[in-house]
Amino acid sequence: MRKKLFIASGGALFGLLILTIAVTMDAHWLKGLDGIFIQNRLPNIFYLTAFAGATAKLATIGPMIIIFSILAIFLLRVHQRTWVIWLFGNLLCVSGAGFVLKQLIQRARPDQLQYIARSSYSFPSEHSVLIATFICSVILLYSFSEKKMPALVKILLVLSLIIITGGRIYLGVHYSSDVLAGLFLGFGLTFGSAGLFYPYLKPNTIGLRRRRRASIFSWQKMLLSGLAFLVVLVSGISVFALKFYHSSQKMADSMYAPVERKNxxxxxxxxxxxxxxxxxxxxxxxxKTDFRANTIMVATLNNQTKKTTLVSIPRDSFVEIVGADYQDKINHAHSIGGPEMIMDTVEKFLDIPIHHYVSVNMDGLQTLVDAVGGVTVDNDFAFSAEGIDYPKGKQHLNGWEALQYSRMRYEDPTGDYGRQGRQREVMELLIAKMLSTKSLFSYQKILDGIGENGKTDLTFDQMQKIMTGYHSCLTKIDSQQVQGEGFTGDGITGQDGISYQRIPQEEVDRVETILHKQLNVAKN
Known part of the structure; x- marks a missing residue:
């Protein structure tokens, strides 16, 4: 029987591996399989939707613990403590494995298909994982006790499987492959753990139990268990790496917007x-039509100094707009000529080479902050913005709160310079969060947030090179501010009645010196 358990477990886990690889590679055959069930799904029927939603709650970790507790009471009455320990241990292990796999794959739920809206990730279906674990556990209880399963129990198990799995597909909260993957995971791990602990679960005489208890820790078993763990670990890491690579490439392709510059x-x-x-x-x-660059920063990455310099340029800086032959606010360069013109303008203004650009809109900042779990800022003074109160001191902000925190300037005594300081603060916190290991579990949200709301001339290969080759200098960031003097245009110098920032030459020289040193370039 033990051999049959391992064969069944291996077959189910192999099926799970095939589905996982297909999801990470966005395989066409998988889309076709999911499409069959989506196209032939029943229309939204109120009573059926309510029933499917209510019964699905039975296949969640809370109700399952209650159901398993009822089973445990009967097992304890017949002195089967080992089975009680295995039941709960296996339930928590399988549930945890499903949660980890869901976080690693991060497959989005079917869009515009859900009869009952659900968030989080879709693969695998946690309800399918739990119902499979329950059904498998009941089957094993009867098999190990060598008792014939009553027909009524068989009918109830089949009905519960159909109702839970079919309900998830009917509601449109999962693809059919998500449900199938959940079943594979539940069956595979439950059969596998039963095979692994077979000597403890099978009824034996006292003498046989003692001998098997002594032999279970033999070096052969230890080696086999170690190899099995290593195979599972390597497979999991490989699938995660493959999914991450595929998602990153997809994000880079959606963002890629090359520039046509003369030099x-x-x-x-x-x-x-x-x-x-x-x-x-x-x-x-x-x-959607406002293309002003309200945030302008120059980031210089230097592997020799192991440092990144982040310089904020006031958006109202009165400079020469390269390619337009007149002076204006520097942020107008992007509105007039896109990233090419503002890159050329910043190059001339600070006398430095600009190798690449990255632009993110306001939705992108909000999405990124939410994707990394928010940021904890240290506010210098209390203020309110968009109905949100920001007290003085440290506070944790979500995406919307961080966006308003970085945009406020009218209540700031230093005006736009205070806003730029908060923007650099949020940027530094974002970089630190995205470089942390915790961000691995949110990488799909991060990539989606950037891909949908950002543009860059960096190719996928160049992005990889920055993350690997410049990683060390991203951990140390030096913040700088270009400081100007406010003036109002008179129609000759600037448009009449419009506020500008004049940057003194000594301030330009100061910032140039810092950047020239960081970039190892000589002053022209």
């Missing part, structure tokens, strides 16, 4: 310093 610079090698122009564009889901 386009070659992307530096990892051993050479690099500069990236970071732009926060004013547009979002509501203001």
């Amino acid at each position: 386009k610079l070659k992307s530096p090698e990892a051993s050479e310093p690099m500069s990236i122009l970071i732009l926060g564009i004013a547009n979002d889901a509501k203001r």
Whole structure:
């Protein structure tokens, strides 16, 4: 029987592996399989939807613990303590494995198909995992006790399987492959753990129990268990890496927007310093035609100094707009000529090479902050913005709160410079969060947030090079602010009645010196 358990477990887990690889590779055959069930799904019927939603709650961890507790009471009455320990241990192990796999794969739920809206991730279906674990456990209880399962129990198990799994597909909260993967995971791990602990679960005489208890820790068993664990670990890491690579490439392709510049610079090698122009564009889901760069930062990455310098440029800086032959606010360069013009303008203004650009709109900042679980800022003074109160001191902000925190300027005594300081603060916190190991479990949200709301001339290969070759210098960030003097245009110098920032030459020289040193370039 033990051999049959391992064969059944191996077959189910192999099926799970095939489905997992197909999901990570976005396989066409899997789309076809899911499409069959989606196209032939029943229409939304109120009573059926309510029933499917209510019964699905039975296959969640809370109710399952209650159901398993009832089973445990009967097992304890017949002195089967080992079975009680195995039942709960296996339930928690399988449930935890499903949760971890769901976080690693991060497959989005079917869009515009759900009769009952659900968030979080879709693969595998946790309800299918739990119902499979329950059914499998009942089957094993009867098999090990060598008792024939009553027909009524068989009918109830089949009905529960059909209702739970069929209900998830009917509601549209899972793809059919999500449900199938959940069943494979539940059956595979439950049969496998029963096979692994077979000597303890099978009824034996006292003498046989003692001998098997002594032999279970033999070096052969230890080696087999170690190899099995290693195979599972390597397979899991490989699938995660494959999914991460595929998702990253998809994100890079959606973001890629090359620039056509007359003096386009070659992307530096990892051993050479690099500069990236970071732009926060004013547009979002509501203001789709506003292309002003309200946030302008120059990031320089230097592997020799192991440091990144982040310099904020006031958006109202009165500078020469390269390609337009007149002076204006620097953020207008993006509105007029896109990333090419603002890259050329910043290059001339600070006398440095700009190798690449990254632009993110307002929705992107909000999404990114939410994806990393929020950021904890240290506010200098109390203020309110968009109906949100920000007290003085440290506080944790979600995406919407962080967006308003970084945008407020009217209540700031230093005006736009205070806003730029908060923008750098949020940017540094975001970089730190995205470099942390915790972000691995949210990588899909991070990539989706950037891909849908950002643009860059960096290719996928160049992004990989930055993350690997420049990782060490991203952990140490030096923040700088270009400081100007406010003036109002008179129609000759600037448009009449419009506020500008004039940057003194000594301030330009100061910032240039910092950036020239960081980029290892000489002043022209």
